[in-house]
Amino acid sequence: MPCVNLQITVGATRDQKQRLVAEITRSLVDILGKKPEHTHIIIQEIEEENWGYFGMLTDEFRARER
Template identity: 65%
Template sequence: MPYVNVQITKGATKSQKAEIVKGITNSLVRVLGKKPEHTHIVIQEIEEQDWGFAGLLTDEWKKQQSA
C-alpha cells in the first residue's frame, strides 16, 4: 500500500491538486505495478512563512526576487 506525502506551499487549486494525485498514482501504477485503489496520497499545504528556502522564509525570499 503506497503512501505518498506531498508538501507544497499554499495556493494550489483543487484542480491542480487533483492532477498531482492522478499523476503520482499513474506513476506508481506504471513503474511499480501498484493498484490505484491501494494508493494513498496526502497533500499538505504549508504557509510560505512556515517554509524556509535559501536561508530565508519563502515569503521573504519571494519578496527579494520581485524587488
Template identity: 60%
Template sequence: MPYVNVQILSGASKSQKAEIVKDITDSLSRVLGKKPEHTHVVIQEIEEQNWGFAGQLTDEWKKSDADQPDSLPVKEK
C-alpha cells in the same frame, strides 16, 4: 500499500491537486505495478511563512528577490 506525502506551497487549485494525485497514482501503478485502490496520496499545503528557502522564510525571500533588478545569474569560473 504506497503512501506518498507531497508538500507544496499554498495556492494550488483543487483541480491541480486532483491532477497531482492522479499522476502520482498512475505512475506508481505503471512503474511499480501498485493497485490504484491501495495508493494513498496526501497533499500538505504549507504557508510561505512556514517554508524556508535560501536561508530565509519563503515570503521574506520573495520580497527581497522582488527588490533585485532583473538580471541573469553570473557563472562562477
C-alpha cells in the same frame, strides 16, 4: 499500500491538486505495478512563512525576487 506525502506551499487550486494526485498515482501504477485503489496521496499545504528556502523564509525570498 503506497502512501505518498506531498508538501507544497499554499496556493495550488483544487484542479492542480487533483492532477497531482492522478499523475502520482499513475506513476506508481506504471513504474511499480501498484494498484490505484491501494494508493494514498496526502497533500499538506504549508504557509510560505513556515517554509525555509535559500537561508530565509519563502515569503521573504519571494518578496525579494519581485
